[in-house]
Amino acid sequence: MLKNINLFIVSLIAIEFFSLLLGYGTHFEHYKYAIMLSIVILNYLFIKRQYKLIALQNSRKKQYLEQSS
Secondary structure, eight states, X not given: OHHHHHHHHHHHHHHHHHHHHTTSOOSSOHHHHHHHHHXXXXXXXXXXXXXXXXXXXXXXXXXXXXXXX
């Protein structure tokens, strides 16, 4: 779900960037861009941490299974 949110925000920022390049201007205030970018960064950090925790849990399970056999 977090990846979908990140994808939506990045696509929205890309559309706004192309709109700015084509001369139509932007449609949001600057603080909204800052909020969107902070959400993307926090989601990325959360997903990265989640993958590390899953890897750690898997390695612990693997060690436990090796010790018990």
